[in-house]
Amino acid sequence: MQLPEATNFIEQIINEELEAGKFESVGNNIKVRFPPEPNGYLHIGHIKAMCINFGVKERYHGTLNLRMDDTNPAKEDYEYVDSIVEAVKWLGFEYDKLVFASDYYDRLYEIAEKYILDGNAYVCDLSAEEITATRGTLTEPGTPSPYRGRSIEENLKLFREMKAGKYPDGARTLRAKIDMSSPNVNMRDPVIYRIAHVSHYRTKDKWCIYPMYDFAHPVSDAIEGITHSLCSLEFENHRPLYNWFVEKAGFKAPLPRQIEFARLNITNTLMSKRYLKKLVDEGFVRGWDDPRMPTIMGLKNRGVPPEALKKFCADVGVAKAYSVVSSAQLDSCIRDDLNENAERAMAVLNPIKLTVTNYSGEEEVDFETNPVKGVGARKIKFTGSVYIDGDDFSLDPPPKYKRLQKGGTVRLKSAYIVRCDEVKLGKDGKVEELLCTYFPETRSGSSEHSDIKAKGVIQWVDAKYGHDAEIRRYEPLLKDEEYPDQDYAERLNAASEKILFGKAEPRLWECDENTPFQLIRTGYYKKFTEDGKLVLSEIVSLKDNFNK
RNA sequence: UGGGGCGUCGCCAAGCGGUAAGGCAACGGACUCUGACUCCGUCAUUCGGGUGUUCGAAUCACUUCGCCCCAGCCA
Numbered sequence: 001m002q003l004p005e006a007t008n009f010i011e012q013i014i015n016e017e018l019e020a021g022k023f024e025s026v027g028n029n030i031k032v033r034f035p036p037e038p039n040g041y042l043h044i045g046h047i048k049a050m051c052i053n054f055g056v057k058e059r060y061h062g063t064l065n066l067r068m069d070d071t072n073p074a075k076e077d078y079e080y081v082d083s084i085v086e087a088v089k090w091l092g093f094e095y096d097k098l099v100f101a102s103d104y105y106d107r108l109y110e111i112a113e114k115y116i117l118d119g120n121a122y123v124c125d126l127s128a129e130e131i132t133a134t135r136g137t138l139t140e141p142g143t144p145s146p147y148r149g150r151s152i153e154e155n156l157k158l159f160r161e162m163k164a165g166k167y168p169d170g171a172r173t174l175r176a177k178i179d180m181s182s183p184n185v186n187m188r189d190p191v192i193y194r195i196a197h198v199s200h201y202r203t204k205d206k207w208c209i210y211p212m213y214d215f216a217h218p219v220s221d222a223i224e225g226i227t228h229s230l231c232s233l234e235f236e237n238h239r240p241l242y243n244w245f246v247e248k249a250g251f252k253a254p255l256p257r258q259i260e261f262a263r264l265n266i267t268n269t270l271m272s273k274r275y276l277k278k279l280v281d282e283g284f285v286r287g288w289d290d291p292r293m294p295t296i297m298g299l300k301n302r303g304v305p306p307e308a309l310k311k312f313c314a315d316v317g318v319a320k321a322y323s324v325v326s327s328a329q330l331d332s333c334i335r336d337d338l339n340e341n342a343e344r345a346m347a348v349l350n351p352i353k354l355t356v357t358n359y360s361g362e363e364e365v366d367f368e369t370n371p372v373k374g375v376g377a378r379k380i381k382f383t384g385s386v387y388i389d390g391d392d393f394s395l396d397p398p399p400k401y402k403r404l405q406k407g408g409t410v411r412l413k414s415a416y417i418v419r420c421d422e423v424k425l426g427k428d429g430k431v432e433e434l435l436c437t438y439f440p441e442t443r444s445g446s447s448e449h450s451d452i453k454a455k456g457v458i459q460w461v462d463a464k465y466g467h468d469a470e471i472r473r474y475e476p477l478l479k480d481e482e483y484p485d486q487d488y489a490e491r492l493n494a495a496s497e498k499i500l501f502g503k504a505e506p507r508l509w510e511c512d513e514n515t516p517f518q519l520i521r522t523g524y525y526k527k528f529t530e531d532g533k534l535v536l537s538e539i540v541s542l543k544d545n546f547n548k
Numbered sequence: 549u550g551g552g553g554c555g556u557c558g559c560c561a562a563g564c565g566g567u568a569a570g571g572c573a574a575c576g577g578a579c580u581c582u583g584a585c586u587c588c589g590u591c592a593u594u595c596g597g598g599u600g601u602u603c604g605a606a607u608c609a610c611u612u613c614g615c616c617c618c619a620g621c622c623a
Contacts, residue, residue, distance in 0.1 A: 037623055128621050135619055139550045173621055183551040185619045194621035213623045237552055237618045315571055317561050326559045329572045402583055457581050
């Protein structure tokens, strides 16, 4: 077969296996899976895993199962599976099948009995504390459980009684019989099944014993015929166990192969479901889809295009080295996408009235809605009485100021160049109104020659025809004074370091009034209705560089 | 100090024995009816350190240093 060129080390491995003919017996059909546990919402870190898995599926024309890894009934719920499916679809990923680990409970149970029958598993009566105590340490071997030598018959009887609900939670476990003195702690007779009289969101009360990840995951992969089980680095130590479970279950080749990669970290971004859940549960944010959240739905609500997120993952690449990607890299991808695709609109955040004293009447001007693609324009009414943004006028302009100042000129985008003749101040000393002169020959698009030069170009909203838009502002979760250092950049770095090592209060994406302009320098903001529903997002102008 | 991994520009990351891709950031300059965008230019004699092997090493060997992960009846 014609192999696609590998773009990362995982595809390189797959190519080598393909060339060696490893998958000829299954028609070279590469199968992967994306296996989130439905115990929280997907976040930006999951997008990397999805890009890798869906990327393999596409490159090899393989198949991908979206699998809910739901083997812990205490934490899982339909709310989360719905949100996961929604997020995957929003990103535009197409999976072949939606499956559930809980669909395999019967099969998993049979395999567990097979382990017992083959002498590879035993029922252990040790308590959780005793198991921990006898597991040994990183440098000392563990000691075998006194129940390790039980007969197959007794194990089978006990295991069936566990399943039948004869014992309370924690009374017994089913353990794999591997090697209590293995230098790899994970191989020291890990628990396969635990007793938990908990109702599962799907199987309800059918089961009171539930399989553990280390057992359920590889076997689920094998059941589905997964060829490559791609996961993050922390599972490297589990790989021998993964292989053990698959092999002892008696599956035929090609057996699934686990390959690990480094998970995504982004500066100043919290990527732990546990903390994210805490923020939601304790009301720090409005929900999992709050725009301050790094969840996929949060990103969506901020107006981040899915394509930008995929581009980001492609740029970041896949490797095994631990890394923290700068959020600037993400911002860049979002900016690029929005610059290319977003419709433009004008808006002012802090209105200052600007009156053109030598103009009366009204006319329409053409406003380009997408200068990059060169398509789309709409008519905007101009009456000479407009609002400009407070940031676009200065009483005390710094050198090289390119916006409006007293006596200065500026172009009202798509309309005319105006000169500020007079500044009316209110009693509090704040600018109340600007009186300006406009120059008819400078009309936008006019072929008429004009010697009048504008210092810059600013946005405006017509006083008569502009409309109000409510902007919901989000406060950063951490107050400025809560940062230890003085310099802003240093504070950010300090905060990110703390987040990475889990030693500080989480700092999320800032979403105060300035943030949209930092995130997307082309500029955008959004309008929310009272109940918090997003109704529009608009592109405004760049703000964050204005005063550099 | 048991085992498993990882160390290439400020941040990611190619490279797989033949003489250091690319992206982000940064810095010059041009252009501009968004100080954006675009454009053009600069940005690792060096690949954690050392020692070998070789005509030749980031790539092989040895050694050393640093960082991450593992002792849940979580995933």
